[in-house]
Amino acid sequence: MPPSESRFETLSAALPANQRDDRQLLLIDGEDDQRALSFVELRRRALRLLGALQRKGLKAGDALILFVNDNERFLEMFWAGVLGGIVPVPIAVGVSDEHRRKLFRVFAQFERAWIFSDARTLERMDAFATAQGLVDAYARMQPQTLQAGALDVTGAPGLEHTAAPDDTAFIQYSSGSTRDPKGVVLTHRNITANIASIRQAAQFTDRDVALSWMPLTHDMGLIGFHLHMIAGGVTHAVMRTELFARRPLLWLAKATELRATVLCSPNFGYQHYLKQYEAKHPQGLDLSAVRLVFNGAEPISAELCQRFLQTMQPHGLRADSMFTVYGLAEASLAVTFPKPGCALGIVHLDRAALSVGQPVRRLSADAPQAAALVRLGTGVPGTEVRIADPERAPVADGVLGHVLIKGDNVTRGYFRDETSTQAAIAADGWLDTGDLGVVVDGELVIAGRTKDVIFVSGQNWYPHDLEGIAEQVEGVETNKVVAVGARAAQAEGGEELVVFVLHRGDVAAFAPTARELRRVLNQQTGLQVAHVLPVTRIPKTTSGKLQRHVLARAFEAGEFEAVRAELAPLMDTTADVP
Numbered sequence: 001m002p003p004s005e006s007r008f009e010t011l012s013a014a015l016p017a018n019q020r021d022d023r024q025l026l027l028i029d030g031e032d033d034q035r036a037l038s039f040v041e042l043r044r045r046a047l048r049l050l051g052a053l054q055r056k057g058l059k060a061g062d063a064l065i066l067f068v069n070d071n072e073r074f075l076e077m078f079w080a081g082v083l084g085g086i087v088p089v090p091i092a093v094g095v096s097d098e099h100r101r102k103l104f105r106v107f108a109q110f111e112r113a114w115i116f117s118d119a120r121t122l123e124r125m126d127a128f129a130t131a132q133g134l135v136d137a138y139a140r141m142q143p144q145t146l147q148a149g150a151l152d153v154t155g156a157p158g159l160e161h162t163a164a165p166d167d168t169a170f171i172q173y174s175s176g177s178t179r180d181p182k183g184v185v186l187t188h189r190n191i192t193a194n195i196a197s198i199r200q201a202a203q204f205t206d207r208d209v210a211l212s213w214m215p216l217t218h219d220m221g222l223i224g225f226h227l228h229m230i231a232g233g234v235t236h237a238v239m240r241t242e243l244f245a246r247r248p249l250l251w252l253a254k255a256t257e258l259r260a261t262v263l264c265s266p267n268f269g270y271q272h273y274l275k276q277y278e279a280k281h282p283q284g285l286d287l288s289a290v291r292l293v294f295n296g297a298e299p300i301s302a303e304l305c306q307r308f309l310q311t312m313q314p315h316g317l318r319a320d321s322m323f324t325v326y327g328l329a330e331a332s333l334a335v336t337f338p339k340p341g342c343a344l345g346i347v348h349l350d351r352a353a354l355s356v357g358q359p360v361r362r363l364s365a366d367a368p369q370a371a372a373l374v375r376l377g378t379g380v381p382g383t384e385v386r387i388a389d390p391e392r393a394p395v396a397d398g399v400l401g402h403v404l405i406k407g408d409n410v411t412r413g414y415f416r417d418e419t420s421t422q423a424a425i426a427a428d429g430w431l432d433t434g435d436l437g438v439v440v441d442g443e444l445v446i447a448g449r450t451k452d453v454i455f456v457s458g459q460n461w462y463p464h465d466l467e468g469i470a471e472q473v474e475g476v477e478t479n480k481v482v483a484v485g486a487r488a489a490q491a492e493g494g495e496e497l498v499v500f501v502l503h504r505g506d507v508a509a510f511a512p513t514a515r516e517l518r519r520v521l522n523q524q525t526g527l528q529v530a531h532v533l534p535v536t537r538i539p540k541t542t543s544g545k546l547q548r549h550v551l552a553r554a555f556e557a558g559e560f561e562a563v564r565a566e567l568a569p570l571m572d573t574t575a576d577v578p
């Protein structure tokens, strides 16, 4: 199906110079800290900032790294860049050293880049640079750094740049790999095409009211819940991610207050919310206006979706509102959507038959070998989806394979990274998403990421499936358990299954959980877990995705030897594993 007429060919044209003033951007930074901005006012502020940038010498084509926590400052500067043809490069401030190091790595990729940040973040970066021996690199950044609040916006507004549809609109760095960050180059055409598809496939109208707490440095927060809303004239509220993390109940309290019609969260957010909900039983929620609850960006737990819908049903949430979607930065954002208003689609597949090139096997829900996966719909208008074998040849429906995509929304490549670009995009234009999936009943089902697949006992296993089983064990929570295949020191070329669980107490107290987890996984899958180990921090991307490979490599480097030795005698209860 062709996409509906895209109303804009460039992002710059999407931010209105005049419009009915009742469409707003709401910035929620605290329970009582909420500001409304009309789209026209956002544009006016962006142009004033652009004037300040141009007076500082920034030109069209320069890169402008946005390294700032405050959403209002981020968005004003993002638009200043877009209107001036300066290329915004959003980078999450993050909390770990790895996240901080990413700023240095990204800056080094550009010939001429500027950094927009705030005094507090810059102070921290200064201290970080000193501690890490990055003083010289930091000194090189300093003349290129612009500090929020310190720019003179009192002069004339900036001069707008006329962008062509195939010009770069901004660069989206993948939130995952911090060591070797890959910048997805997105043109105006890429983004406006995807925005038009999203609007059509999710049946948006300007009567919708959206609410999101997803970070603006991630494609779902920025494109899905801001740029797309601006282009469609949809009132939308952007809540600070950190506020949701600290006070998840505010999310649906605000949805009630705003009569929000569209919400979103990746899988872990539903768990985070429900945990607080079950402890505090908030009153006065009214979710009867909600038509879609977007759920994407990471593997979706069918059980958690059902639990969320059931728990929220007494507050008026419609049973058909859970909107399970798939996408990635390389597609600008959206790849597949189900039909709005359809019931949650769950399929049960034999976990022993999930190999590339093989047909999957449907099972009944109660079969012991059944992995519950969620249906994610079909390609959004203008985006083609193909399941392929390792040689990129299409396979039949029902056969598991690599998920390839093609369309106007798909990037032409990674910034200054020809090797990665060629590895991902073939001459015929199909891009390999790095995900494995299958078409069941005409809809896409994602099994997992190619690089995360665990190969043990002669079979492919998907971490998300094993982690879901592990979560049945008391004390093991969603997103706090990680299954990886690690190269075993003894077994030549083979992998062994290692499961990590977040645990901050002493090792002896962890042993019963570890034994139970090993027993449950063995009972339900027949697998022998080589090691169950406690970790004090689960590495995650700034958008909350588990970084399984970080733990696998740390294990292989021997970083868990001490805890392993301490735990081993406590694990040795032969009764546990039949």
Ligand code: 1ZZ
Pocket (backbone or CB within 6 Å): 174, 175, 198, 202, 219, 220, 224, 225, 228, 294, 295, 296, 297, 298, 299, 300, 324, 325, 326, 327, 328, 329, 330, 333, 334, 335, 376, 433, 434, 435, 446, 448, 449, 543
């Ligand atoms: P990123 C109006 N993944 O996460 C709002 N979905 O991009 C429209 N794995 O490049 C919003 N099951 O960071 C539309 N369902 O990571 C939103 O994440 C459409 O491994 C969803 O390769 C946008 C998600 C954007 C995003 C991409 C990777 C994928 C895949 C994983 C995303 C998934 C999922 C399982 C899903």
